[in-house]
Amino acid sequence: xxxxxxxxxxxxxxxxxxxxxxxxxxxxxxxxxxxxxxxxxxxxxxxxxxxxxxxxxxxxxxxxxxxxxxxxxxxxxxxxxxxxxxxxxxxxxxxxxxxxxxxxxxxxxxxxxxxxxxxxxxxxxxxxxxxxxxxxxxxxxxxxxxxxxxxx
Amino acid sequence: xxxxxxxxxxxxxxxxxxxxxxxxxxxxxxxxxxxxxxxxxxxxxxxxxxxxxxxxxxxxxxxxxxxxxxxxxxxxxxxxxxxxxxxxxxxxxxxxxxxxxxxxxxxxxxxxxxxxxxxxxxxxxxxxxxxxxxxxxxxxxxxxxxxxxxxx
Amino acid sequence: xxxxxxxxxxxxxxxxxxxxxxxxxxxxxxxxxxxxxxxxxxxxxxxxxxxxxxxxxxxxxxxxxxxxxxxxxxxxxxxxxxxxxxxxxxxxxxxxxxxxxxxxxxxxxxxxxxxxxxxxxxxxxxxxxxxxxxxxxxxxxxxxxxxxxxxx
Amino acid sequence: xxxxxxxxxxxxxxxxxxxxxxxxxxxxxxxxxxxxxxxxxxxxxxxxxxxxxxxxxxxxxxxxxxxxxxxxxxxxxxxxxxxxxxxxxxxxxxxxxxxxxxxxxxxxxxxxxxxxxxxxxxxxxxxxxxxxxxxxxxxxxxxxxxxxxxxx
Numbered sequence: 281x282x283x284x285x286x287x288x289x290x291x292x293x294x295x296x297x298x299x300x301x302x303x304x305x306x307x308x309x310x311x312x313x314x315x316x317x318x319x320x321x322x323x324x325x326x327x328x329x330x331x332x333x334x335x336x337x338x339x340x341x342x343x344x345x346x347x348x349x350x351x352x353x354x355x356x357x358x359x360x361x362x363x364x365x366x367x368x369x370x371x372x373x374x375x376x377x378x379x380x381x382x383x384x385x386x387x388x389x390x391x392x393x394x395x396x397x398x399x400x401x402x403x404x405x406x407x408x409x410x411x412x413x414x415x416x417x418x419x420x421x422x423x424x425x426x427x428x429x430x431x432x
Numbered sequence: 433x434x435x436x437x438x439x440x441x442x443x444x445x446x447x448x449x450x451x452x453x454x455x456x457x458x459x460x461x462x463x464x465x466x467x468x469x470x471x472x473x474x475x476x477x478x479x480x481x482x483x484x485x486x487x488x489x490x491x492x493x494x495x496x497x498x499x500x501x502x503x504x505x506x507x508x509x510x511x512x513x514x515x516x517x518x519x520x521x522x523x524x525x526x527x528x529x530x531x532x533x534x535x536x537x538x539x540x541x542x543x544x545x546x547x548x549x550x551x552x553x554x555x556x557x558x559x560x561x562x563x564x565x566x567x568x569x570x571x572x573x574x575x576x577x578x579x580x581x582x583x584x
Numbered sequence: 585x586x587x588x589x590x591x592x593x594x595x596x597x598x599x600x601x602x603x604x605x606x607x608x609x610x611x612x613x614x615x616x617x618x619x620x621x622x623x624x625x626x627x628x629x630x631x632x633x634x635x636x637x638x639x640x641x642x643x644x645x646x647x648x649x650x651x652x653x654x655x656x657x658x659x660x661x662x663x664x665x666x667x668x669x670x671x672x673x674x675x676x677x678x679x680x681x682x683x684x685x686x687x688x689x690x691x692x693x694x695x696x697x698x699x700x701x702x703x704x705x706x707x708x709x710x711x712x713x714x715x716x717x718x719x720x721x722x723x724x725x726x727x728x729x730x731x732x733x734x735x736x
Numbered sequence: 737x738x739x740x741x742x743x744x745x746x747x748x749x750x751x752x753x754x755x756x757x758x759x760x761x762x763x764x765x766x767x768x769x770x771x772x773x774x775x776x777x778x779x780x781x782x783x784x785x786x787x788x789x790x791x792x793x794x795x796x797x798x799x800x801x802x803x804x805x806x807x808x809x810x811x812x813x814x815x816x817x818x819x820x821x822x823x824x825x826x827x828x829x830x831x832x833x834x835x836x837x838x839x840x841x842x843x844x845x846x847x848x849x850x851x852x853x854x855x856x857x858x859x860x861x862x863x864x865x866x867x868x869x870x871x872x873x874x875x876x877x878x879x880x881x882x883x884x885x886x887x888x
Contacts, residue, residue, distance in 0.1 A: 307493035310462070310484035332462035336583060341459035342521045343499020350494050369494050370854060371878055373525035373677040373829055375704050375724060377697045392722055393681045397853070398826060398880070400679050400722065418696055418704065420679060420724055422827055422878065424854070431488060522702060523726055525677055525829040527856050527876060529849045544874055545833045549701070550674060550728070552831050552874065570848055570856065572831060572876055574675055574726065576702070611797035614766070614788035636766035640887060645763035646825045647803020654798050673798045677829035735792060 289320045290359055298323070298355050301431050305351070313348050315355075321391035323355040328384045340380035345387075345405050345417050349374060353389030353401035353421040358431070360394045366431035367423050374403060374419030382409035385416065392420070399423045441472050442511055450475070450507050453583050457503070465500050467507075473543035475507040480536045492532035497539075497557050497569050501526060505541030505553035505573040510583070512546045518583035519575055526555060526571030534561035537568065544572070551575045593624050594663055602627070602659050605735050609655070617652050619659075625695035627659040632688045644684035649691075649709050649721050653678060657693030657705035657725040662735070664698050670735035671727055678707060678723030686713035689720065696724070703727045745776050746815055754779070754811050757887050761807070769804050771811075777847035779811040784840045796836035801843075801861050801873050805830060809845030809857035809877040814887070816850045822887035823879055830859060830875030838865035841872065848876070855879045 295318050302308060302315050308325075311333055317324035325348040327333060327340070335341040350369055358367045386406045393400045405417035447470050454460060454467050460477075463485055469476035477500040479485060479492070487493040502521055510519045538558045545552045557569035599622050606612060606619050612629075615637055621628035629652040631637060631644070639645040654673055662671045690710045697704045709721035751774050758764060758771050764781075767789055773780035781804040783789060783796070791797040806825055814823040842862045849856045861873035 301488045304488040306483040306486035331458040334458035336453045336456040346498045347495020371527040375523040605792045608792040610787040610790035635762040638762035640757045640760040650802050651799020675831040679827040
């Protein structure tokens, strides 16, 4: 319920802009990732398990974990940006806390501090098995708002 | 020439172990990445451009850039680990310095400080266009040597 | 009240060990920092404003902000370590979110994921002015538990 | 010799601006740190050993190590900024590679990628004992150029 309310607060145009941008990301489609929540300052992305996203021991590859975390944080920041701008990741840091295994992993990007130029997000990735979530990665990310260059 | 010499210093068994481990990484294969150098404390990975690895503006996705950087650093550390151990990424931090575009990107992982338990690597990713290399990402990574659990 | 309860859960011996360790830190004394909370997996450190901790514009220096954040995280991890061990910072990352000014700054280190060898903490620093707290820095830290070498 | 040449390339006004800014940093003076090199895109800071900069085991405190690393990187970036601007640290990440002990520690900040808005630096800290340097910390830092607000 809380999520629904929060989600409602995001303008339909913003939602559409983010979904369209996500759909243009070849990597997200190639991995099989899906946008599952767009709230003001918070975005979730889900990635089902499959051999194509693993490392050598069959767990989710840190690269896949990071890719959806980075993308979730980027769009979380983007929900708060003015129209006609785009978002770029400046940098991020991520700790891989535990082997990521389960039916899927879910990344959550949350704006920690919005800014006109720079925005800082918290990144979390959970492994989900039989609807139980376990934190498997946590990080922090800096993004920049690029003016005069719409994301399209 | 220097590379060749350096490469020769890596034991054939170590090279085989790393190549076999890399080949088991579903994500690397799915992205189209390739191991291009295995030296003592240094590993390079190359990723050709294709729509499947892009973000919304057609550049290499930060997730793809990070994935090969993380993998290069992991195996760079692994070249220095004793037999019967495996390697896990503890954490990494990466700055995306410039849009990554070109024929391919190349990640280079270099051991900055080896250790019995923890190893620290420097990560660099270059975009290559007509054989000119441009630094597009730089980072730093911490890895742990896991004993009693061979990478297989 | 919650803090008091939480604080009570930390063994008196652990509290004494941490306070004694903190008191041996020449830097903390030299800066004028003070331990203000020791709970299980959470430690707070306070640093009053004075010219000796500033950068060139009169704000708290990022170095002072980071120093108390790093120390708070280190002892937060240490509250969960077994006897006879010591703690070392492996690495940390910190974002300076806003100029730090006020009567004092307060760092809070919180264990995000405890581990036998490695522990990961969240770091937050607040500037306090007339009892209003503002988040001025946020970070993430990796610590290692060193066995067979008591902190003394 | 190389250093001297490089140093000469920095405009006298820039050198004076950086030295004056450094001298206003209460923390650097309080710790006993000293600017030892100002080159284009590279700055070194030295900190002699004394009880006031230690952690609980008598080594240099990670907070002291980080403080001079952060400052060296900040001024390294500042050497490349236009007049009338100031520099702020956005974030940094640092690995503490080995216990820092010796007669002094020396931080070196080097611009890895200059930019109009954001600049990225590499940070290194060496412990010096009988003129032998040992790398004890390494990191990476993002800085922002603030226009219309001179550093004074």
